[in-house]
Amino acid sequence: MSADCLSADDRARSTHPARRRFLAGSALVLGAAATAQLPFADRADAVAAARSAAPARSHAPALPAGLFTLGVASGDPLPDAVVLWTRLAPDPLNGGGMPAVPVAVEWQVADDSRFRKLVCHGTAQAVPELAHSVHADATGLQPGRQYWYRFRCGGQISPVGRTRTAPHPLAVGRSLRIALASCQNWQQGFFTPYADMRAQDPDLVLFVGDYIYESKPVSSSVRVHEGTDEPYSLVDYRNRYAQYRTDPDLQAMHAHAPWVVTFDDHEVDNDYAGQVPQDPSKQSHDAFGRRITAAYQAYYEHMPVRATAVPDGPHIQMYRRFDYGRLIRLNVLDTRQFRSNQATTQSGAQDPKLTMLGAAQHRWLLDGLRRSPARWNVIASQIMMAETDLQLGTGKLWYYDAWDGYQAERNALMAQFQQVRNPLVLSGDRHFTMISDLKKDFAEPSSAVVGAEFVGTSISSGGDQDQAAFHRQWDPLKADNPHWKVVDAHRGYHLFDIGHESVGAQVRVVDTVLSHKATASTQARLQVRSDRPGVHLL
Template structure:
């Protein structure tokens, strides 16, 4: 059921570019328009690679950022420069579809976001950038099917949580080789933590980023990774953020540690983090931050087969409650009233066979203590119980077709049935949640310790259908009748390369809420006994 067998790109093509002579770069003229200049552009400006994102039937966003010195502010001169872009039907660029120019401005970190229009629906394209004789790597992208189309299949992957210090991006070596229409990245693209000397590799800088320059350097460091670049160059990405792109467990204008960050300093930090995030992501102009605000919740339709509703569970949420009693307050919101209305209206009117929620934090109830005592992480939907119950009741109202929540954050795989009251097994199952594991965060897993803690809790949690804490991503195949999701795990993130395997398969059937079946494979002995090398990992997930 390959989507792209006819147009595979090799890793070499994705990560290398040739040279082509072009005219001198063009500068923005103060009186309007552009003026030629002979001022030189530094060499090696495409060190952060290329990316595409937000696929529509006739459009996709092409991204790059000019950064010859990525960890020192980018290294570009303090002036705008003009970049040429081209998109074609083949990777030799002999059949052009569109070409044009875009201005890379210093006030946006010399990033480029090209919203290419007039493309064919459900089609593969190849793209690249050039400036001053320098040619970028080649990227491959794909548009969405027409809204009226009835595609038989859709294959995509979702991933999250890629702490640079926790390990190498071995999972992306394999994700880049999958056949996918898109990748949904569900948050924690960067981590804001300071350098950990005992980690597998080191964050740049000396502390947590708080300024625009510091967030730019942190994002740039992540973007220099060749495996991450290959995954971006292979498919369009649909991205959303969680907490670590700004500050661990932040909520609206409230930081994790309000005793250490004043309201004004955190607002300034949020503004800086949002801008750096936009500068490094393949997002449309509609997501350009405006002060404290950034429009990130949005919707994508893949014909009549599936709609993807991208959530933002950070900007508009109430502060996390402190107790279970507090979590029952009807005033608490994870999304804000406006986004909740947008979600409900979109679910009702989607016209799609499947409704997929690209979501950051776990919906399913997740007790952390075996026995009668219950312990919860209130940063998850467990802290926002009235709104969660209201939405889950809507899932079960008959007005939403096949809701499946796709979640990141946990650094573990948690496959769950969803019901309005998780403590009452007589309440109906109304949907499914696939919580995917991390790319690196948490490092190589201690599976014995994990199962010793959570297997007894799983016995008391009938809505949990599968749990695991190893590293990787999830690939989903959607048809009219079912959604089949494969958990793809790597054997290590503490070495530059790794093997990958399908550890488990999860099936959701159309018209039957919840998880229809789980098939788990035995862990190979070579993986189960993997010991060296070992690194100390700082993990925010209990």
């Protein structure tokens, strides 16, 4: 990738030979700057090395019309950089429709939506090995600033996207608006909550998993998955992601604000754990390894993430950390790739050898929490951390795919949370809203409250649920789960206004996902205060 964004000081620092060799090799494969979430100087080294390793082609082949059918996106914002994404796909549901050659794509960043004043621009190689996706790491930007961006290729111009950098690392005064989303099943509804999300104008979208669903096409669905089966190959997963990316509300929200993303299970296979599939009797270890490899590569190709997330076979680096000045430290977890296989019994769930995070990620999380300078320490967890006791009265019955299935590690984290400043967990997976106090010991109702958790509802998964039936099932369980504050089954998302003294939260819901249009409203308002752990209804 070539770019014109670095300052003279940055260019002078871009001479470290080891980093040049590493990024040169990456750029030959990626055709983009393989910049990591590193200190500013190291990241500048990475950009400069990749620039020299992957020069742009001067003669592009003849290209079909409709290169930018999948829109644009930005993500992983830093104080001086943001990832800009697009994928050239004139025939998105049939492998993309691009010639099997690298194509030069120009990207531009401006201070205004009409691009009268460019502040950064460059050229990236969109290569067939990565489905002609582009992950341009635009650096040299100013902290806490709003920018507009676009791509140009083959005489065609992409839609315009808007993005925002993170504040300066020492900034203390600014508030932040975050939208929490998860679980968007194409077959179970339209992605109408994104239209309201866009109107609410968040600074950042946090997506915590189930961006696609790997389920087979069902002809009676609201809209039908492409293909004839679950995805298994790389082409299969590419087509499934491309289908989801054609949703107009999803495209518009991606273009409106930067996203920070992580995956859960349905991006690969329902309820998989590490390299163990949901149905080991039907998927051999080697076959599932190939499936994971394909799924992770397609995930990278379609997400606005840095090249540090380029998969290495059936492995991908997704847990990472973002600081928003001194206000927020955002720790993004990976609760799928390193977990032990799920327990199936209560005693199994209490086995101290079971891990959700793996040893390295567990140490990384605790170290980041203990050393955090932030007012609020946010943990993005794909699956619910608070207890769900499904058994009425005496005894416990847990949902083993969530943190309840990994009791020892979860309880150790709860004990650590007592030493952490304002821990706030944002989760997904459940297809309904569940907002809870986090307790030091869920077995003891009088145990100390050590934090708060917001399990966001789904964008569309579950469709238009029968609310009366839902509450008949779940309301009787509240007595056994006194830490629950709100339980609701409408579709939508959560909206947070994070300030120095408190976090204001809204449960935003829509009346339907079965049509293209929906009416949105606030189902509940809550607050988390910095001087008092837990969630408070307003």
